[in-house]
Amino acid sequence: MALDEVRxxxxxxxxxxxxxxxxxxxxxxxxYAVEIRMEELMHLKQHLTVFAPEMCK
Numbered sequence: 001m002a003l004d005e006v007r008x009x010x011x012x013x014x015x016x017x018x019x020x021x022x023x024x025x026x027x028x029x030x031x032y033a034v035e036i037r038m039e040e041l042m043h044l045k046q047h048l049t050v051f052a053p054e055m056c057k
Contacts (some may be wrong), residue, residue, distance in 0.1 A: 001030055 005026055012023045 005030070 008022060008026055012018055012020060
């Protein structure tokens with residue numbers, strides 16, 4: 001998450017009566033990015049699990 005995105009979240013935190021459209025969109029974007037990264041890491045784990053026994057013979 002970029003620093004300017006963190007600022008947006010902090011501004012909303014400090015002024016909760018503000019329109020939260022930008023915050024909702026930002027959070028949705030970050031949640032999606034985390035989900036994608038988790039999938040990538042799971043694929044990496046699967047590959048490493050397959051290769052590890054072969055590499056250490």
